[in-house]
Amino acid sequence: MDDQGRGAVPMTKSGATPPARPEHAPVAEAEIRASDADRERVAELLRDAYAEGRLDVEEHAERIEAAYAAKTLGDLVPLTRDLPVHSGISFEKPPLGDPAAAPRPDGPVRLPARNEAPTMLAVFGGSSRKGRWRVGSHLRAVAVFGGVEIDLTDAVFESPEVVIDVVAIFGGVEIKVPENVSLHGGGVGIFGGFDVKEQTAADPYAPVVRVKGTAVFGGCEAKPRRGKKLKEWVRKQLGAD
Numbered sequence: 001m002d003d004q005g006r007g008a009v010p011m012t013k014s015g016a017t018p019p020a021r022p023e024h025a026p027v028a029e030a031e032i033r034a035s036d037a038d039r040e041r042v043a044e045l046l047r048d049a050y051a052e053g054r055l056d057v058e059e060h061a062e063r064i065e066a067a068y069a070a071k072t073l074g075d076l077v078p079l080t081r082d083l084p085v086h087s088g089i090s091f092e093k094p095p096l097g098d099p100a101a102a103p104r105p106d107g108p109v110r111l112p113a114r115n116e117a118p119t120m121l122a123v124f125g126g127s128s129r130k131g132r133w134r135v136g137s138h139l140r141a142v143a144v145f146g147g148v149e150i151d152l153t154d155a156v157f158e159s160p161e162v163v164i165d166v167v168a169i170f171g172g173v174e175i176k177v178p179e180n181v182s183l184h185g186g187g188v189g190i191f192g193g194f195d196v197k198e199q200t201a202a203d204p205y206a207p208v209v210r211v212k213g214t215a216v217f218g219g220c221e222a223k224p225r226r227g228k229k230l231k232e233w234v235r236k237q238l239g240a241d
Contacts (some may be wrong), residue, residue, distance in 0.1 A: 030074030042067045042076045049083050057160065061137070064158055068115070068134075122146030122171060132156065139164045143171030143218065150175045153228035157181075157207045166213030166220045168192065175222035177209050178230035183222060185211035192216055197223040206230070 043064055050060040063079045070076045114133040119140045121127060127143075130151035137159035141148045150164065153176055166173045166187060177183050182201045187194035192215035207230070211222045 028074075030072060030077070032073050034070050034073050034076055038073060038076060039067050039070055042070075042079055045080050045083065049080075054083060061159065120148050120150065122148045130154070134158055135162055137162060140167075141165070141173045141175075141213075142167045143169070143173050145170045147171055148173045151225075152177045152181075152209065153225050153230070155230075157230065159207070160205075161208045161210065164209065164211045164213075164222075166194075166211060166215070168213070168215040168218035168220050170216070171218045173213075173215075173218075173220045175209075175211060175220070176225045176228075177222070178228050179224045179226050180229045181206050181224075182208040183211070183224060184208065185222065187211070187213040187215060187220060189219070190214065190216045193219040193221075195219070195221045195223075199224055 046055065046060060046063050046067060049055045050057075055063070067076060067079055070079075114131070116129060116133045116135075118136060118138055119142070120129060121142045123142075123144045123146055126147045126149070128149040128151075130149070130153075132154050133156070135152060135155045135157055139150065139162065141150060141164060144167075148168075148171070150173070152162075164175060164185075179199075180201050180203065183196065183199050185196045185198070187196075194213070194215050196211050209222075211220070213220060
């Protein structure tokens with residue numbers, strides 16, 4: 001075997017030994033996986049920007065969708081880069097074991113809103129959606145020999161207008177909305193009923209729910225739920241309750 005044996009360390013042209021490459025190189029911040037809290041923080045800033053008129057409806061909807069689909073912190077940063085709040089965004093986490101450094105919520109901790117499919121189907125059965133869930137610009141409810149319940153009173157509205165398409169055949173669809181949103185619409189009842197208790201919210205920025213569709217040998221009822229007020233929506237007024 002010659003002087004350059006298998007176990008010899010390779011030399012550079014200058015004769016110096018190259019520095020050893022670390023076995024586990026640190027991950028850049030942009031490559032760190034985003035958490036639900038990180039996505040929610042950016043979504044909240046986008047909602048504020050829309051409320052201030054900095055983003056139009058299409059821009060806001062596109063960025064909100066990208067925020068909730070983000071995999072890394074690097075995916076989130078461009079979504080607020082052209083907004084004045086960008087410099088205030090921080091993804092730094094307090095050190096483990098330091099409770100004094102951890103942020104303390106001012107009120108009760110709320111779980112992240114659920115992502116749900118835009119279509120609800122009940123065939124010879126029932127389908128119910130309630131609690132804290134994200135509602136987009138369009139929902140479809142189909143009840144065939146069954147029942148569908150849609151409760152929007154605790155939902156997080158991510159669009160200024162929600163259109164609900166209803167098909168009820170020998171079945172029923174019940175829709176409940178907060179008392180401080182606008183509710184409009186109507187449908188066709190064939191040997192059935194279609195009842196939308198319309199109302200217009202006092203807040204011009206409040207979401208609008210529009211219900212339409214058909215009930216054949218079935219029924220649809222949409223009404224506000226008194227005593228339930230929506231507090232989270234895309235055009236929320238900053239500083240208001």
